Amino acid sequence: MWQGLGLENALFGAHVPAMRERWTEDLVCPNCQKTGRAELSQTDDQSGDIEAELVPAGFKVIQLEHSIIFHCASCDIAVKP
Numbered sequence: 375m376w377q378g379l380g381l382e383n384a385l386f387g388a389h390v391p392a393m394r395e396r397w398t399e400d401l402v403c404p405n406c407q408k409t410g411r412a413e414l415s416q417t418d419d420q421s422g423d424i425e426a427e428l429v430p431a432g433f434k435v436i437q438l439e440h441s442i443i444f445h446c447a448s449c450d451i452a453v454k455p
């Protein structure tokens with residue numbers, strides 16, 4: 375008796391772990407000239423969400439719906455990537 379068909383179907387639909395693209399961005403505060411290097415990653419699924427892997431000291435991350443921006447922690451203004 376062959377019972378493997380259901381298992382094969384299950385494997386065919388199995389979720390493949392998402393590959394993550396990673397990169398770094400050099401941040402410079404336009405006010406106090408503080409610099410830092412942030413490490414970001416993006417999930418390779420439909421959402422395309424970006425996450426901060428590493429937030430440099432003196433900066434804070436602002437999570438938006440599908441992206442993120444960085445603020446200088448001392449000046450509380452957006453920094454340019």
Ligand SMILES: [Zn+2]
Pocket residue numbers: 403404405406407408446447448449450
């Ligand atoms: Zn600043």
